[in-house]
Amino acid sequence: GENVEQHPSTLSVQEGDSAVIKCTYSDSASNYFPWYKQELGKRPQLIIDIRSNVGEKKDQRIAVTLNKTAKHFSLHITETQPEDSAVYFCAAVLSSSYKLIFGSGTRLLVRP
Amino acid sequence: DAGITQSPRHKVTETGTPVTLRCHQTENHRYMYWYRQDPGHGLRLIHYSYGVKDTDKGEVSDGYSVSRSKTEDFLLTLESATSSQTSVYFCAISEPGDIQYFGAGTRLSVL
Numbered sequence: 001g002e003n004v005e006q007h008p009s010t011l012s013v014q015e016g017d018s019a020v021i022k023c024t025y026s027d028s029a030s031n032y033f034p035w036y037k038q039e040l041g042k043r044p045q046l047i048i049d050i051r052s053n054v055g056e057k058k059d060q061r062i063a064v065t066l067n068k069t070a071k072h073f074s075l076h077i078t079e080t081q082p083e084d085s086a087v088y089f090c091a092a093v094l095s096s097s098y099k100l101i102f103g104s105g106t107r108l109l110v111r112p
Numbered sequence: 113d114a115g116i117t118q119s120p121r122h123k124v125t126e127t128g129t130p131v132t133l134r135c136h137q138t139e140n141h142r143y144m145y146w147y148r149q150d151p152g153h154g155l156r157l158i159h160y161s162y163g164v165k166d167t168d169k170g171e172v173s174d175g176y177s178v179s180r181s182k183t184e185d186f187l188l189t190l191e192s193a194t195s196s197q198t199s200v201y202f203c204a205i206s207e208p209g210d211i212q213y214f215g216a217g218t219r220l221s222v223l
Contacts (some may be wrong), residue, residue, distance in 0.1 A: 003173070006154075032209060043202065043214040044155065089154055098143055098162070099170065099210050104154040 002027040004092050006064075007105025013080050014111050021106045023071040023090035032093040033073050034100070036076060039086045048075070082108045115139050119142040124221045132189040133218050135203030137183075144186040145170075147177060148197075149179040154199065155202065159219055162208075184200050193222045 003026040013019050025033075031052040036044035050057045050064045050073065058062050061080075065072040077084055090103040115138030126130050133142060145160040147170075158177040167178050175197060178187045178199030190197055203215040 034211065036214075045214070047210050049211065093209070095209065096208055097168075098206065099157060099160060100145070100204075100212055101157070101171075102155040104152065 002030060002092055002094055002099075002101045004090060005105040006090050006106055008106060010107045010109070012109045012111060015080060015082060017080055018110055019075075019077045019080055019084070019089055019110075021075045021090070022072060023074070023092075023103050024070075025092040025101075026071070027092070027094060028068075028071065029094055030092040033064070033066060034091050034093070035075050036089045036091065036102075037056065038089065038105075044089060049073045050051075071084065079107075080108075081100045082110050082112050084108060085110045091110050116203060116205055116213060118201075118218050119217040120218060121216065122126065122219045124223065125193055127194055127223055128192050131220065131222075132195050133201055133203075133220070135186045135188070135189045135205075135215060136170055137205045138187075139205060139213075140183060141205040141213075142183075143206045143208060143212075145206075146176070146178065146186065146188045147202045148172065148199040149198050149202060149217075158188065158201075193220075195222050198222045 006023045009076045034049035037047045038044040087105045091100045117136045146158040147155045155192040156172045161167045161180040201218045204212040
């Protein structure tokens, strides 16, 4: 079945620096890749997503890149702010079942 | 936030007792999902539904059953709760192939 690996598990950056989180997936049939942010005690919330027919997508300080050949995708956060501190999850969706398979999460800490 | 309500929000129960968690949506989305979240494991799919009375297993379905008799309600049942089922449970909804929206979660403790 589909498997999603996410790295690193924790990431600490200085405010203003960039943060990069990487994920790899196993099933080449996956065609939709969302990223969720989860603050402590809250629900996961979608921050950006990308479909397999696109290589890159940006939304203000957040961008996601997708390399279908290598089966990996990455989240880039520029000019990090303390409110970016949270756990970030990548996920991959199989078009056949619409099941969402999550990575294990990255705890991002932005130091003021 | 999408119209998703999970109940109860918190529950403490004893080993061996049955427990039912409810997810209610007002968005008329076709797909509904139950996940559990544990430290170090992220979010793992328990069961999902792709229509009324249509359900399928996820990656951690053992010990859980689900039912969906109406579009808006998706129930998760632990027939005989065990301590390993202590977790935070999230419901999610989506249209096929589209964004999944999550409920606020239910924190379950099995003593």
